[in-house]
Amino acid sequence: MINWIWMTMLITGLVFAMFTGRMEEVNEAIFEGAEEAVVLCFGLISILVFWLGMMRIAQEGGLLTLLSKVMSPIIRRLFPEVPKDHPAMGYILSNMTANMFGLGNAATPMGIKAMEQLKELNGGKDEASRSMITFLAINTASLTLIPTTVIAIRMTYDSENPGEIIGTTIAATAVAVISAIIIDRIFHWRRMQRARAK
Amino acid sequence: MAVFTTISMYIIPLLLFVILFSAIIKQVPAYETFVEGAKDGFQMAISIIPYLVAMLVAISVFRASGALDFILEGIRPVLAVIGVPTEIVPLAVMRPLSGTGALGVMSDLLDVHGPDSFIGRLASTMQGSTDTTLYVLTVYFGAVGIKKIGDSLKVGLLADLCGIAAAIFFVTLVFGSM
Numbered sequence: 599m600i601n602w603i604w605m606t607m608l609i610t611g612l613v614f615a616m617f618t619g620r621m622e623e624v625n626e627a628i629f630e631g632a633e634e635a636v637v638l639c640f641g642l643i644s645i646l647v648f649w650l651g652m653m654r655i656a657q658e659g660g661l662l663t664l665l666s667k668v669m670s671p672i673i674r675r676l677f678p679e680v681p682k683d684h685p686a687m688g689y690i691l692s693n694m695t696a697n698m699f700g701l702g703n704a705a706t707p708m709g710i711k712a713m714e715q716l717k718e719l720n721g722g723k724d725e726a727s728r729s730m731i732t733f734l735a736i737n738t739a740s741l742t743l744i745p746t747t748v749i750a751i752r753m754t755y756d757s758e759n760p761g762e763i764i765g766t767t768i769a770a771t772a773v774a775v776i777s778a779i780i781i782d783r784i785f786h787w788r789r790m791q792r793a794r795a796k
Numbered sequence: 797m798a799v800f801t802t803i804s805m806y807i808i809p810l811l812l813f814v815i816l817f818s819a820i821i822k823q824v825p826a827y828e829t830f831v832e833g834a835k836d837g838f839q840m841a842i843s844i845i846p847y848l849v850a851m852l853v854a855i856s857v858f859r860a861s862g863a864l865d866f867i868l869e870g871i872r873p874v875l876a877v878i879g880v881p882t883e884i885v886p887l888a889v890m891r892p893l894s895g896t897g898a899l900g901v902m903s904d905l906l907d908v909h910g911p912d913s914f915i916g917r918l919a920s921t922m923q924g925s926t927d928t929t930l931y932v933l934t935v936y937f938g939a940v941g942i943k944k945i946g947d948s949l950k951v952g953l954l955a956d957l958c959g960i961a962a963a964i965f966f967v968t969l970v971f972g973s974m
Contacts, residue, residue: 600933600945600949603949604850604851604854607854607855607857607858608853608854608857608858610858610861610863611854611857611858611859611860611861611863612857612861614861614862614863614866615857615860615861615862618861618862620860620861620862623860623861624857624860624861626860627853627856627857627859627860627861628853628856628857630856631849631852631853631854631855631856631857632849632852632853634852634856634896635845635848635849635851635852635853636845636848636849638848638852639841639842639844639845639848640841642840642841642844643837643838643841643842645837646836646837646838646840646841647834647837647838647841648834648837649837650833650834650836650837650840651829651830651831651832651833651834651837652812652815652830652833653833654829654830654832654833654834655815655816655818655819655824655826655829655830655833656815656818657833658819658822658824658829659815659818659819659821659822659824660818660822661814661815661818697927704808704811706935707837707840709932709935709936710840710935710936710939710940713936713937713939713940713942714939714940717940717941717942724941724942724943724944725942725943725944725946726937726942726944726945726946726948730937730942730946730948731946731947731948731951734932734933734936734937734948734951734952735948735951735952735955737927737932737936738892738926738927738928738929738932738933738952738955738956739926739927739952739955739956739959740925740926740927742924742925745920745923745924745925747899747923747924748902748920748923748924751899751902751903751906751920752906752911752916752920755903755906755907755910755911755916756911757906757911757912757916758912759912760911762912762917763917763920763921763924765966765970766917766921766925766963766966766967766970766971767920767921767924767925767963769962769966770921770922770924770925770926770959770962770963770965770966771924771925771926771959773958773959773962773966774925774926774955774956774958774959774962775955777954777955777958777959777962778951778952778955778958781951781954781955781958782947782951785947785950785951786947789946789947
C-alpha cells in the first residue's frame, strides 16, 4: 500500500510537471525534500539520544512497570495481545503521556521503543501486528491536552486569546482517537473474517 | 494563558526529576544506565533517513508539480456544498502528509484571515488535533524495519478524516459559523 502511494505521488507529480511546465520547481523540490528529511533526522539524533538514555533509567528504576500497572486496566483492552507487565506497555504509555502534553520530541523515542518491543512480541517479523496498527492509529490521531506549538504560533500573530482553541482541540482530538480505535477494530474484525474464510 | 506556559515549562524538568529519583530509590547507577540506553539513539536516527528521504521527496515533488493544487480545486466545490470553507481545504489535505507543510499553510491562514477569525480558529484546532500520519508511519515503522504495513495507513487516514470533521463541528459549535 505504501509502495503504491509513494509511486503514485512521484509519477503523478512528474507527469503533471510536464503539462504545467513546472519542471524547474520539481527539480528544486527533489533536492529540497531530500534535504528536509536529512535535517529532520539529524535534529532527531539529539532528542533520541537524550530521551532513550533517560528512558533506560526509567525502565531500570521501575517507573515504566509502575506506569503500566497503574494504567493497565484501560490500556490492556486496547492491546489485548500485549502481556500485562511487558515493557512494551510502559513505552506505549509514556509515549501517550508525552503526546498528551504536546512533548512531540520526547514522544518519538518512546514510540519507536514501543514499536521495537511490539515487533519482538510478534516474533521479529517485518509485518505490522495488530497491536502495532492500533498503536499507530492512536498516535496519528494525536491525543493532545495542550497544543503548545499552535498556541505559540497564535501568539506571534497577535491573537487576543491564543489559548481559546484548547477546548475545541481537546474535543476534536478525543473524537479522532475514539474514531481511530473504532476504525482499527473494524479493520481487525475484517481481517479475522477474511482469515476465517480461507 | 500563563498557567499553560508554566505547566509546559515544568513538565520536562519534573519528569526528569521523577526518573532520577526512582534511580536513587532503586539504586540504579543512573549515569552508566543513561549512556547505555542513549547509545541506541544515534543508530536509530540514522536508520530512519532512507525512509524519510523517500517520503519527503515524493511529497514535495507532488506539491511542486501543481498536482496537489489541482486536486484541491477539484474537491473545493464539493465541500462548499456542505458548508466547509474552501480556504481550509489545503490544510486538511496537507496535515496528514507533511508536518512542516501543514505548519506553513496554517501560519499563512492565520496571517491572511487573522488568528481570531473562524478560519483562524478552525486552522488552529485542526493543526493541534491530529498528527502527520505519513510521518509517524514512516518514522516508527522505518526505525524498527516493518515493511508490510497492513491496514495501518488506511486506519490512520480515516481517523484523520474523522478528526478534521470533528474540528469543523466543534469550532462551529463553540465559536459560531463563519
